[in-house]
Amino acid sequence: MENARMNPPMRRRTPAALVGAEPGPAHTIDFDGRPVPALPGQSIAAALWADGVLAWRTTRVGGRPRGAFCGIGACFDCLAVVDGRPNQRTCLVPAEPGTVVTTQEGNGRADLAV
Amino acid sequence: MSAASGPAERGGYDLAVIGAGPAGLAAAVAAADLGLRCALLDAGPRTGGQYYRHPAPGLGATRPDRLHHGWSVYTGLADRLAAHRRTGRVDLLGGHQVWALERPADTGWAVHATLGPAADERATVRAAAVLLATGAYERQLPFPGWTLPGVVTAGGAQAMLKAGLVLPGRRIVVAGSGPLLLAAASSLVTAGAEVPEVVEATGYLGYARRPDVLAAVPAKLVEGAGHGAALLRHGVRLRRRSAVVEAHGTDRVTAVTVARLDADWRPVPGTERRIACDALAVGHGLLPQIELATELGAATRTTPDGAVALAVDARLRTTLPGLWAAGETCGVGGADLAIAEGELAAHAVAGAPAPTALLRRRARLRAFAELMAAAHRPGPGWTGWLRPDTDVCRCEEVPVARITEAVEELGAGDARTVKLLTRAGMGWCQGRMCGPAVACLSGAGESRADSRPLSCPVPLSQLAAGPPAS
Ligand code: FES
Numbered sequence: 159m160e161n162a163r164m165n166p167p168m169r170r171r172t173p174a175a176l177v178g179a180e181p182g183p184a185h186t187i188d189f190d191g192r193p194v195p196a197l198p199g200q201s202i203a204a205a206l207w208a209d210g211v212l213a214w215r216t217t218r219v220g221g222r223p224r225g226a227f228c229g230i231g232a233c234f235d236c237l238a239v240v241d242g243r244p245n246q247r248t249c250l251v252p253a254e255p256g257t258v259v260t261t262q263e264g265n266g267r268a269d270l271a272v
Numbered sequence: 273m274s275a276a277s278g279p280a281e282r283g284g285y286d287l288a289v290i291g292a293g294p295a296g297l298a299a300a301v302a303a304a305d306l307g308l309r310c311a312l313l314d315a316g317p318r319t320g321g322q323y324y325r326h327p328a329p330g331l332g333a334t335r336p337d338r339l340h341h342g343w344s345v346y347t348g349l350a351d352r353l354a355a356h357r358r359t360g361r362v363d364l365l366g367g368h369q370v371w372a373l374e375r376p377a378d379t380g381w382a383v384h385a386t387l388g389p390a391a392d393e394r395a396t397v398r399a400a401a402v403l404l405a406t407g408a409y410e411r412q413l414p415f416p417g418w419t420l421p422g423v424v425t426a427g428g429a430q431a432m433l434k435a436g437l438v439l440p441g442r443r444i445v446v447a448g449s450g451p452l453l454l455a456a457a458s459s460l461v462t463a464g465a466e467v468p469e470v471v472e473a474t475g476y477l478g479y480a481r482r483p484d485v486l487a488a489v490p491a492k493l494v495e496g497a498g499h500g501a502a503l504l505r506h507g508v509r510l511r512r513r514s515a516v517v518e519a520h521g522t523d524r525v526t527a528v529t530v531a532r533l534d535a536d537w538r539p540v541p542g543t544e545r546r547i548a549c550d551a552l553a554v555g556h557g558l559l560p561q562i563e564l565a566t567e568l569g570a571a572t573r574t575t576p577d578g579a580v581a582l583a584v585d586a587r588l589r590t591t592l593p594g595l596w597a598a599g600e601t602c603g604v605g606g607a608d609l610a611i612a613e614g615e616l617a618a619h620a621v622a623g624a625p626a627p628t629a630l631l632r633r634r635a636r637l638r639a640f641a642e643l644m645a646a647a648h649r650p651g652p653g654w655t656g657w658l659r660p661d662t663d664v665c666r667c668e669e670v671p672v673a674r675i676t677e678a679v680e681e682l683g684a685g686d687a688r689t690v691k692l693l694t695r696a697g698m699g700w701c702q703g704r705m706c707g708p709a710v711a712c713l714s715g716a717g718e719s720r721a722d723s724r725p726l727s728c729p730v731p732l733s734q735l736a737a738g739p740p741a742s
Contacts, residue, residue, distance in 0.1 A: 171464030173437035177327060178334035197437070199328025204436025212421035212440065212524050219669040223523055225421045226440075227666070227705075229428030230322060231315070231389075232409050234700035235666060243390070249432070250389040252328075 293321020295599025417519030441551030538653030605641025667699025
């Protein structure tokens with residue numbers, strides 16, 4: 159990586175290179191009004207990680223940022239509003255072309271003021 | 273239950289296997305080999321469980337084996353499963369999150385599941401016998417800063433890597449305790465992350481106490497050595513008897529503090545070092561996921577690392593008639609053990625004699641699992657790295673101070689009372705993340721079998737549509 163002379167012909171190691179991934183064409187999801195690329199089969203959380211985004215929720219009490227923690231659907235830290243539905247576990251929900259993901263504030267029903 | 277809004281029904285199975293990881297897969301194909309008609313249910317869309325989690329088909333991975341140990345074992349099981357699905361001997365029910373087991377009559381079991389990540393539909397599967405192969409989830413111990421984005425579970429980092437081919441950062445510290453750390457670190461570096469250190473709380477000395485048990489499982493040693501070699505090759509330092517005692521950052525983790533631990537896991541003052549990183553993968557071993565069985569009163573045992581597992585006999589029978597268990601639900605021990613137990617349980621359910629070689633293999637691997645658990649048992653001194661404002665319960669944002677107040681001023685003497693007084697463990701994850709810490713801080717010592725009336729969140733609309741009679 160940084161030290162290019164160490165291994166001259168080496169491509170940068172990436173997860174995709176490691177498993178010889180030949181994914182279908184990337185599509186785009188919408189995250190807070192901004193396009194984020196996603197590969198077919200990736201979860202929403204995976205697409206956000208790949209784009210360097212680690213937080214997409216703020217907590218109810220302290221308003222602290224949170225993102226994916228357990229990655230397997232057990233911790234519920236990765237909740238977001240997906241296509242208008244609050245409290246979706248983004249580590250489980252696949253990113254589909256055009257999926258709209260919105261940062262979830264508090265209990266996800268801020269617009270209802272409950 | 274009204275026919276109009278009731279769940280989809282499937283029935284007539286000899287065996288319903290819950291969980292399509294190593295144990296469940298092995299059990300389903302072995303049971304089908306022996307002539308049983310099986311339903312194999314899993315919450316995920318694909319088989320493999322967490323251990324054999326692999327990229328979604330759309331990612332077109334041509335070498336998924338590079339992220340896995342023993343990938344051919346998985347493909348062998350998957351091929352046998354495919355053959356049994358073609359003949360109709362096994363129905364694979366993916367995307368089925370089981371939330372309750374019920375035994376309405378002597379006719380067998382009703383397995384209740386919600387469908388898909390949004391849980392918007394329901395199904396009931398009826399079978400004469402049930403095999404619980406639900407695996408495990410990670411044990412977490414809180415520390416200041418553990419709720420920062422970029423702090424992820426070691427298993428979660430691996431899961432996101434295996435399934436989505438993504439990393440939480442470029443420079444990832446791996447910390448906690450248990451064999452999963454070496455496996456996680458070796459896959460992270462192989463996939464291109466920089467791992468400056470693996471921080472392991474124990475000294476590995478526990479393993480040396482039983483050379484006889486170690487010698488009986490050479491494959492385990494080879495696997496461990498393989499991870500070790502990968503780490504060496506990438507210049508990863510293994511720091512023993514140490515822990516990450518704080519994660520720093522405001523909106524995401526930017527560094528961690530590592531301190532030496534004494535034999536009880538108490539941080540040794542003056543030994544703190546700061547390591548810059550943009551992610552931390554952390555975990556303290558695995559906890560069996562057994563609430564579907566404990567909810568019905570199945571007996572449990574405490575494993576040498578203080579976890580609660582289902583009590584089973586030599587044929588993998590739980591104390592509930594017609595309910596079997598295999599793999600991590602009987603005490604965490606890895607994929608090889610899970611596969612051996614799945615096969616043994618299938619023989620027992622089918623009424624077939626247990627192959628002697630399989631019995632021996634299981635005994636060897638189980639002995640190693642118990643040794644491993646003992647070696648990584650969390651020491652009581654870990655609470656020494658907490659601060660009053662450290663959140664213990666991530667969901668309900670309950671800090672240490674509120675829990676100590678409940679214990680010292682309000683007289684709570686166990687985790688249950690602490691939970692009622694502070695809401696720790698009452699949020700979305702139902703205590704899966706904070707349970708061990710709350711049990712410890714409440715002074716009750718070991719955590720008991722978890723009690724969760726529903727093993728996963730079920731929309732109220734669905735319960736209203738027809739809850740199981742109880
Ligand atoms: S990251 Fe834990 S539920 Fe999604």
